[in-house]
Amino acid sequence: MDERTALGLLADRLPSAGDDAAVVDGQVVTTDMLHDRTDFPDGTTRYTAGWRAVGASLSDVAAMGAAATAAVAVYAAPSFDGAELADFVDGAADVCESVDAEYVGGDLDDHVEFTVATTALGETDDPVLRSGARPGEAVCVTGTLGRSAAALRLFERGEVERANALFRFSPRIAAGRALAGSATAMMDSSDGLARSLHQLAEASGCGMAVESPLPIDESVDDVAEDGADRLELGAFFGEDFELVCTVPEDELAAVREDVPVDLTRIGTVVEREALGASNQRGGAAENRVTLDGDALPDRGYTH
Amino acid sequence: MDERTALGLLADRLPSAGDDAAVVDGQVVTTDMLHDRTDFPDGTTRYTAGWRAVGASLSDVAAMGAAATAAVAVYAAPSFDGAELADFVDGAADVCESVDAEYVGGDLDDHVEFTVATTALGETDDPVLRSGARPGEAVCVTGTLGRSAAALRLFERGEVERANALFRFSPRIAAGRALAGSATAMMDSSDGLARSLHQLAEASGCGMAVESPLPIDESVDDVAEDGADRLELGAFFGEDFELVCTVPEDELAAVREDVPVDLTRIGTVVEREALGASNQRGGAAENRVTLDGDALPDRGYTH
Incomplete structure (x- = not known):
């Protein structure tokens, strides 16, 4: 089963999901995972990886028409290099700062492949969904x-x-x-x-x-x-x-x-x-x- | 560098982090990653994996003395089996329901190893930190x-x-x-x-x-x-x-x-x-x- 089919299967179980982000009481939350093999080609710096991974979740907040408030990330890798980790955090913090959100950290995990899981939070009282387009617009x-x-x-x-x-x-x-x-x-x-x-x-x-x-x-x-x-x-x-x-x-x-x-x-x-x-x-x-x-x-x- | 050293290195850069969860304007957020090799022994059902992975993040919310509001997860695996995925979501939803929070979905990702990244959200005006213990208590x-x-x-x-x-x-x-x-x-x-x-x-x-x-x-x-x-x-x-x-x-x-x-x-x-x-x-x-x-x-x- 491919991802799209699987997501369709879950739509009935998860009424708050299905758009770019979920909205619960005006609070917007969205999560993503990126990893080495598919998302970070050779030459991608850890600064860019931090910026891009957290940015991808912030983009989902933007797609709801929401303000961004905060983001977290799990940084998982086979080993931890201090300079690489600091670069990653700088990239994550800088992309948050560029949209007036705060990067508040996250967690580290030991993993066979460099993998980043990011979550961004936002706020909106009136989310823009995918379903409102009307002819003539x-x-x-x-x-x-x-x-x-x-x-x-x-x-x-x-x-x-x-x-x-x-x-x-x-x-x-x-x-x-x-x-x-x-x-x-x-x-x-x-x-x-x-x-x-x-x-x-x-x-x-x-x-x-x-x-x-x-x-x-x-x-x-x-x-x-x-x-x-x-x-x-x-x-x-x-x-x-x-x-x-x-x-x-x-x-x-x-x-x-x-x-x-x-x-x-x-x-x-x-x-x-x-x-x-x-x-x-x-x-x-x-x-x-x-x-x-x-x-x-x-x-x-x-x- | 081990994870504990790396986390210490980041403490200066991330003033909102460092406790079980970060708190931004009364909003509590925490994220974790669990995976097959280290966290889900042979015999762990997908229902248990969903319950436990989301529960681990909810536990971090509890540690701040906060109410839990919502959780999301990224489900990453080499392939997607509809029944396994549904079981995972049921476990995630049930552990959320047990603490009056809402499981609002997340994302799927293709990954070499079964890996789950979870994020839980909560609310508190008065978080309990790790730093307030006093002699005699x-x-x-x-x-x-x-x-x-x-x-x-x-x-x-x-x-x-x-x-x-x-x-x-x-x-x-x-x-x-x-x-x-x-x-x-x-x-x-x-x-x-x-x-x-x-x-x-x-x-x-x-x-x-x-x-x-x-x-x-x-x-x-x-x-x-x-x-x-x-x-x-x-x-x-x-x-x-x-x-x-x-x-x-x-x-x-x-x-x-x-x-x-x-x-x-x-x-x-x-x-x-x-x-x-x-x-x-x-x-x-x-x-x-x-x-x-x-x-x-x-x-x-x-x-």
């Missing part, structure tokens, strides 16, 4: 896409300094807060833009018609082999931690002024029928999201 | 000691049903709440009674004179080879998740009525000098805690 994304995909190529090339810098993304807490009053559906792009759009469309029972150009990061242009590869890295690869959201047309101009990063309108929420979606199994999912009129496949990074 | 422990040590022996013998039952401990949230108004120092016994006493004594700058008999669980009598082995399992092995605390003499009778489990007085807080402790390195730590007048070594389970 604008589909938007913060920042630029493909930075992590570009970083992986740079790690392979040995350009580790630039790759580490791209890996240390800014969790979109401030953007999420600014969007919270207007966005009708929101999640982060950690599974890739394409899968995020499908998940928002599915949760909201609608379709999405997206148009080029997408805001693909310029670092992707430096590493992509051709146009198809550029789209692959920008729209499917994921691990980017931007916010993907839907905003009513008449609130878009105002919210864009409040959001402290670029907010690019990439498309429009449509009725599912408008995309020729069938209610039968098979065709429906593929047709839920289109890019320039063609079906945008529901694939991407599976965590 | 009573040293107390909830429940009985050695259940996990006995369980390990039973797992080895193939008595898995009884072993699993012993492994599913009750996090002492209600006891911690009842003790919160009176206890001057408190932690859980997950590192073993001996080490817990040393840590409370060190944090509080005092000594502790403990007397037999200790409240060692009757399951230990069934598996111990002799008296020395019984003391080893009951006082040093740890992983028990009882509360070890200090309470002013004149509040002991009243607090004992409020605590819903047995609260055994095992000794008295004393001046460090009363135990003949020297201020020089070496002898001081060993002499900080005595059992029936002899030094109780500062050793136990290192997580």
Whole structure:
């Protein structure tokens, strides 16, 4: 059973879960695990690992439109090197400070593989779920896409300094807060833009018609082999931690002024029928999201 | 560098950490990682694993004298079996329900070894730290000691049903709440009674004179080879998740009525000098805690 199937199985048992983070009495909590083999390519510094691991959980808080308050981490490794551990904590503390949250420590564990488990906390009285998108609304994304995909190529090339810098993304807490009053559906792009759009469309029972150009990061242009590869890295690869959201047309101009990063309108929420979606199994999912009129496949990074 | 040294190194960087849990604006948060090789012997059911892993974090909340509100977990394994996963979630949810907290899910991760990272949240306006013990106060422990040590022996013998039952401990949230108004120092016994006493004594700058008999669980009598082995399992092995605390003499009778489990007085807080402790390195730590007048070594389970 893959992770997605397993998560689906658990949805009935865990009514508070299922979105980017759980919300209990206004308290937001989300947890993740990253590890060497899949998440930290050769050349990733411990500072970057601390920043990125804690940042990934902060991104889930941002996706709920919540303020971030605190984060903790378990640092598990085959052995403990004082300098590496201090670097990790500095990275974790710095990413928290960048969003006005406090890194309050955690635990150490002896483990066969370098593994980091992070938990971030936040607060909101009015969380933005994935399920509120309505036809006619604008589909938007913060920042630029493909930075992590570009970083992986740079790690392979040995350009580790630039790759580490791209890996240390800014969790979109401030953007999420600014969007919270207007966005009708929101999640982060950690599974890739394409899968995020499908998940928002599915949760909201609608379709999405997206148009080029997408805001693909310029670092992707430096590493992509051709146009198809550029789209692959920008729209499917994921691990980017931007916010993907839907905003009513008449609130878009105002919210864009409040959001402290670029907010690019990439498309429009449509009725599912408008995309020729069938209610039968098979065709429906593929047709839920289109890019320039063609079906945008529901694939991407599976965590 | 071992975990204890590494944790000491980080203490300066993380002022909110260092106790059983961090406290930020009355919000308590604590995180742990458990895994197959070190924490779940052959025969441990996934239901027990879910109960125990989440329970370990709830125990840290209890040690602060806080109410528990919610918990999350990352379930990481080489593959996902639907029934195992459901059992794990049931165990996690049931231990939360037993202390009036909500299990709100978490994440799944693909990992070489079955690994669980748990985080528990709680609330308190007046956390009980480790540092408030004063000479003359009573040293107390909830429940009985050695259940996990006995369980390990039973797992080895193939008595898995009884072993699993012993492994599913009750996090002492209600006891911690009842003790919160009176206890001057408190932690859980997950590192073993001996080490817990040393840590409370060190944090509080005092000594502790403990007397037999200790409240060692009757399951230990069934598996111990002799008296020395019984003391080893009951006082040093740890992983028990009882509360070890200090309470002013004149509040002991009243607090004992409020605590819903047995609260055994095992000794008295004393001046460090009363135990003949020297201020020089070496002898001081060993002499900080005595059992029936002899030094109780500062050793136990290192997580």
